[in-house]
Amino acid sequence: xxxxxxxxxxxxxxxxxxxxxxxxxxxxxxxxxxxxxxxxxxxxxxxxxxxxxxxxxxxxxxxxxxxxxxxxxxxxxxxxxxxxxxxxxxxxxxxxxxxxxxxxxxxxxx
Amino acid sequence: xxxxxxxxxxxxxxxxxxxxxxxxxxxxxxxxxxxxxxxxxxxxxxxxxxxxxxxxxxxxxxxxxxxxxxxxxxxxxxxxxxxxxxxxxxxxxxxxxxxxxxxxxxxxxxxxx
Numbered sequence: 001x002x003x004x005x006x007x008x009x010x011x012x013x014x015x016x017x018x019x020x021x022x023x024x025x026x027x028x029x030x031x032x033x034x035x036x037x038x039x040x041x042x043x044x045x046x047x048x049x050x051x052x053x054x055x056x057x058x059x060x061x062x063x064x065x066x067x068x069x070x071x072x073x074x075x076x077x078x079x080x081x082x083x084x085x086x087x088x089x090x091x092x093x094x095x096x097x098x099x100x101x102x103x104x105x106x107x108x109x110x
Numbered sequence: 111x112x113x114x115x116x117x118x119x120x121x122x123x124x125x126x127x128x129x130x131x132x133x134x135x136x137x138x139x140x141x142x143x144x145x146x147x148x149x150x151x152x153x154x155x156x157x158x159x160x161x162x163x164x165x166x167x168x169x170x171x172x173x174x175x176x177x178x179x180x181x182x183x184x185x186x187x188x189x190x191x192x193x194x195x196x197x198x199x200x201x202x203x204x205x206x207x208x209x210x211x212x213x214x215x216x217x218x219x220x221x222x223x
Contacts, residue, residue, distance in 0.1 A: 043153070
């Protein structure tokens with residue numbers, strides 16, 4: 001079983017639509033990160049959240065860390081083709097071990 | 111624009127051969143990670159170093175994999191002997207705040223036939 005489950009696994013939407021992807025677990029985490037990976041490249045860090053309930057915004061992207069620090073969501077407003085990629089969440093657990101989620105593959109159709 | 115570099119970008123080898131992958135972390139970063147990515151397993155942490163000392167290599171098959179940092183500018187991941195199931199993209203990442211911020215290299219795509 002995966003420590004981190006991301007949903008949906010695949011998402012294909014039209015340019016301009018809004019979307020939300022999720023990262024869930026039954027464990028509590030010290031911190032959680034979101035990365036975006038484009039084909040043929042390594043993941044690129046988007047944000048780190050450390051406080052339960054924390055909300056961070058990065059242009060059209062809004063990240064929220066759950067109150068209990070077990071889950072997170074990423075909301076994209078008015079998606080653009082440049083948002084296409086694999087979105088990965090990653091966590092540092094209380095045992096100082098680092099894990100990546102299963103990923104959500106997003107395609108934004110022009 | 112500082113980046114993590116990895117060589118080679120692509121490697122095709124036959125089963126049983128030794129494979130060495132190299133990584134140059136960003137200058138000043140004190141933490142280096144090695145990951146493997148496959149469609150089936152996703153991104154898995156193999157090992158990580160802080161200040162050149164191995165802190166965790168529990169994700170790495172010990173019988174055939176080894177990771178080292180000969181100096182602060184070079185990290186290596188070696189597979190000997192390689193097997194077809196080792197086919198994957200291997201990423202190196204570096205950081206200066208432990209696991210809080212990791213900067214990934216472009217990866218080495220390994221194919222073992």
